[in-house]
Amino acid sequence: MLSATRRPRRSAVVRRRWTAALGAVALVAGTASLAAPASALAVAAAPVDFATHCVPPPIAGIPPIDGTTTAEIAVDSHAPKVGDTVTVTYTVAKPAAANPVDLALPADIMTPTGKVTLGGAQSGSLTVTGPKKNPPVPGKGAFPPFSMTGTFTVTAPGSITLSPGDYNIHTSYIMELDTPCTVITPPAPVSETITATNQPGANERAIRLATASGKPGDRVTVTGTKFTPLASITVAGRAGPAETADKLTFTANATGGFTARLAVKDKATTGIVAYEGAAWAAESGAGPAAYTVIDDTPLPENSQKLNISVAAGTLSMSQAGDAVAMSAVNFGNGGASTGDLKTVTVKDFRGGPAGWSLTGKVTDFTGPGGRIDAGALSWTPVCATKQGSPSTCAAGSAGVVGSAGASLASTPNGALTGGEFTVDAKVSLNVPAFTPPGAYAAVLTLTLT
Template sequence: MGPTLRRPRRRRLASLLAVTAVAVTASGALACPAGAAGTNVDFATHCIPPAIAGIPPIDGTTTASVSVDNTSPKVGDTVTVTYKVVTAAAGNPTELDLPADIMTPTGKVTLGGAQTGDVTVAGPKKNDPVPGKAPFPSFSMTGTFKVTKAGAITLSPGDYNIHTSYILELDTPCTVITPPAPVSETVTATDSTPVNQRAITLGSASGNAGDGVTVNGTGFTAGATVTLAGRSGGKQTQDTATVTAGAQGAFSGSLVVNDKTTTGIVAYEGASWNADKGAGPAAYVVNGTTPPVPAGSQKLTTTVKAGTLSMSQAGDAVSLSAVDFGKGGASTGDLNTVTVKDFRGGPAGWSLTGKVTDFTGTGANLTDPGAKIDAGKLSWTPSCATKAGSPSTCKAGSAGTVGTSGATLASAPDGTSTGGEFTVDAGLSLDVPAFTPPGSYSGVLTLTLT
C-alpha cells in the first residue's frame, strides 16, 4: 500500500518509501546550500560603496558564520579558521553586470575570552556572476592563528572587504557597527608545553602589487633579527624585509609585496623559515590588475558557469522485511540510492542528514489502532562512493540510530576546491519489539542536503 504523493515544492525533493507488513516511508528534502559548519549569526554592518558608484554608505545586516578545524586545540597548536559570509550587507553598487571570478574577499575574525586579537582571513577569487545592483553572493575566507592561552576562546565574524577586479579595481569595505559581532564558534584550548609562542597579525589582508603591509609580531626572542617574507602556497617568494624584536619580543614592520601569487606572510628568526622559530602564514592576497590589450592582439575570455548543489533518489518505495508477532527483531531493507551532485565550485563542502518519525499503525487489519514503533528503533549503516575525477571525496556517516534527532548519512568537507558526483546508500534495520500488535506501520524519514 502506498500513500498519495504530492508534487514536491521547488528546492525540496521528497520520496515516500511505502512498506507492507512493517513499513517505513521516507521523504527527502533539498535545502539551499548553507555552508558546512559554524553557527550563523546576524550583525549590523556599515558598508562604504566605491566613490564611483555615487551612492551613500549602506547600513544593513550581515549573516555569517565562523568555523574551525579543531575545537579542542592545545596551547601552541595552529587552528585553521573559516569565515563564511552567507548574506552580505552590500551588493553590486553599479548597474554593470559583474562576470564570474572577479571578487576577492578579505576580512578579520575577532578572538575573545582566553585569547584576544584578530585573525586575518582571505578568500579565493571565485564568484558567480553578479547582475547590476544585485546582492553579492555568499563567499568564504580562511586564515590561521596560533593558540597561546588555555581556556575558552570565542570567535566572532569581523570587518570584511569585497574587492572586485573588472574594468576598475574597486573595494567595498564593511565594518561591524557595534563590535564585536555575536560569537559564532568557541574553541577550548588546553595547556601543553609551549614550544613556540610566536604569532603575527597583519594590518590588512590584501593590497595592490607594490603596496606595503604592516606586520605585527609577539612572542619572538628579545633583540632577535626577524625576517618578514611572502609565501606562495608552500614556497617563499622574493619579497622579504627584516625587523628587530624589542625587549618584550614584539615588533611592528612593513613588507612590500610585489609577487602577485602571494597567499600569505610569515615571520621567522634565523637564516631560513623554521616553524619552531617562526609564525604564520597569515592570509594575504594581491589584488588583480586588468592590463591593456596590446595593439594587434585580441583578448579571449571564457566563463565556467557555477551550478548548484542537488540530490535525487532512485525510486520511491522500499519494503522492509516482515517480522513475526511474539518474536519481533530486525525488519531490514535498503534505502533507495541517493545521488548528490555538487556543481557549485568554491570551498564549501556539504552534509546529508536524516531524521525519522515514530512508526504508526495503519490499515484495517491492525489489531490495535493506537500501536506504534518508536523512531529510535530505526538504525542505518551508511556507505558513500565518489565518482572518479571529483575534487571532493565523500565520507559515509557512522552506523547507528537515526531517531527523531537525526544522524549524518554522508558528507564532504570544505576545501580549496570542492565538487563532484556521489552516490549514497544505507542498509536499514528497524528493531521491532516482540509483541508489537500485528498490522502495517509507517514512519517518515526526511533527508536534508546542506
C-alpha cells in the first residue's frame, strides 16, 4: 500500500511518499541486507572490548559461552550532512565464540550479520551483513575475524556515536547452523563518533513591493530579505522573460536585507526581480513580483483601453494513485520484481526563468524475513511534455534509485520556463534467491524543487 504526504518547502518544493508492496519473495538464510563496498571506507576506528553471551547451536550439545568480543566500527564520512547516507563497517577482530562442533568447516561457508547502535544526536540501530567468506576453521577452533557493512541516513545534526551490537554467525555446511552473540551489558563501548551538520538551506531570498502598479516613471519601493549580507544587489524591471532598462544596483545591509526605490519607466514591465551578482540566476535571486505600469497616454476621442494581467502561479505535482503493485518472485529463484510507478503530473505555472527537478529515494524493503537493500531497486524514467509548454521535460537516467536517491525528471532554466508534464517509470527490484516468503514494502519519497 502506498501512502502520499505533502510537505512544501517554500512554494517550489513538494514531497510525495510511496510505499511499494512486494509479495512472496525471499533472501539467503541468515542475510538481512546487502552490503556496501568496503573500499568506500576511508578511516578506521580503534577497537573496543565488550562482554558477550554466545549460544551455540543445540546440536553442539555445549552450554552458552560468556566471553569477550573485540570489535571496531568505521564509517565512510566523519562529517556528513542531514539527509546523507553513511556507510558503516562493523569488524569483529576477535569473536567470543568458536566452531561449536568437532567437524572442520571449509572455506566460504560463514555469513555474519549484526547490529550497530546509534546514540547521541540520533538514536536507533542499523543492520549490517558480511559476505559469505572465511578461511577454513578446524573443529572446535576459533572463528576467524569478519566484517559486516550497512548504511543509515542522518536525520539530525550533532554528534552521533556508533557502538558494536549483537551479531550472529551463520554456517552453511551439511546443515544450517546459527551462533548468536549478544552484548551482555548494552550498549557496548562507543567505537566511532561522527559530527553531522544541517544541509545548506534552500534559496529563501524574497522581495515585496509597496505597491503593485504605478504610472510610467513612478518609483516603487522594493523590500528584500535573506540575501547574502553586504552582497551587491540588482533590482530590475522584467518584461516577460527579458529585463528592461529600469535597473538599480546597491549593497545589501549586514543582515542581508535592503529597501530600494526603483523608477519604472518601461510600459511593458510586468514584474520586478532582485538578484545577487552581475546577472539573474534563480539560485541567487527572488521574484518576479508582479507589477503593472498604468499607461497614462491620452486616448483618441471615442476610444477605450482594455487592460488585462496574467498572474503567476505555482510549481506543483500530483500522482495518479498511491499504491504500486510489483510482481511476485519465487522462493529459491529470486530475480526481478517489476512494476510501474503511478503517473506523476508536474505543473509549472510560475512563468519565471527557473526550471525544476524531480528526484526520488527509497528505503530498504522490509518484511517477515528481514530486509532487501534499497540499492536493489532501479528504475527507467520516462517524461512527456504537454504541447505548447515553454519548457521541455527530460527523463532521468535509468539506474539504481537507492537510499541516496536519483533523478526522475527535470527541465532546465531558461528565459521563460513552465508547462505541464507527465512522468512515469518502470521499476525493478533485484530480489536475492531464498529470500524468506512474505510481503515486503518500502517507501519511495519524491521531491520536486
